[in-house]
Amino acid sequence: YFGELLEDELAFLKADLDAHRTTPTIVTTHIPIASNLPFDLLLAHGVTDNHQPPPKNLVCTNGDALMEDAPGHNIRAILSGHLHYQETLDRNGVRLINSGAVCGNYWKGPRYGCPEGFGVVDLGADGSVAFDYRPYGWKA
Numbered sequence: 001y002f003g004e005l006l007e008d009e010l011a012f013l014k015a016d017l018d019a020h021r022t023t024p025t026i027v028t029t030h031i032p033i034a035s036n037l038p039f040d041l042l043l044a045h046g047v048t049d050n051h052q053p054p055p056k057n058l059v060c061t062n063g064d065a066l067m068e069d070a071p072g073h074n075i076r077a078i079l080s081g082h083l084h085y086q087e088t089l090d091r092n093g094v095r096l097i098n099s100g101a102v103c104g105n106y107w108k109g110p111r112y113g114c115p116e117g118f119g120v121v122d123l124g125a126d127g128s129v130a131f132d133y134r135p136y137g138w139k140a
Contacts, residue, residue, distance in 0.1 A: 002056035003031035003063075003082070010065055017073040024076050024127030032080035032098045033063025034089060037112065058083060070094050077129045079121070084111040086119075086133045097131050104138070 017025065038054030060066075066078070070092060077095040084101035097119070104116035115135035122130040 003058070003060040005029070005033075005060055005062055005065055010069075013066070014069050017069060017075070020074075021072065022074055024074050024123075024129075026076055026121070026123075026129065027066070027078045029060065029078065029080050031058070031060050031082040032096065033060045033066055033078060034091060034096050035059050035083060035085075035098055036087060036089065037083055037085050037098075041112075067091060067094070074127065076127055077121075077131070079119075081119075085114045086117075088131065095129065095131075099131075100133055100135075102136075109139075 013027070035054070035058065038058045042054075075094050077097055079097050079099065081099045081101060083098055084104065084106075085098060086100040087098050089096040089098075099119035100111070100114040100117050102116060102118055104114070105111035110116065116138045117133055117135035120132045120134060122132070124130070
């Protein structure tokens with residue numbers, strides 16, 4: 001399999017965003033639209049070619065299509081979880097939050113140093129988004 005935002009999904013999302021331009025919005029995807037993890041893994045394996053594309057099963061192959069529609073909309077964050085790895089990126093003022101997982105490395109301990117846990121999203125009345133990843137201390 002590979003990560004991809006389908007044309008009908010993008011069309012639906014664009015229409016919904018257009019209809020609610022001023023509404024603070026959070027978008028969720030399973031597979032993240034961007035992540036540094038695939039590049040970190042390539043470097044860890046000695047691959048230094050910075051033109052190497054990330055594996056198609058780790059990030060959406062066309063995540064930029066969503067980011068192209070972000071300007072002019074009030075997208076506050078994009079949440080994902082597929083990688084079981086906690087990271088927060090900022091792309092043109094949009095927070096991309098990839099969360100760890102309750103099962104960590106599939107119940108075998110932390111995944112890439114990210115402990116077993118869960119994310120808590122706090123939405124402010126002003127449209128702000130706070131995210132806190134909470135390890136829960138489970139031991140494999």
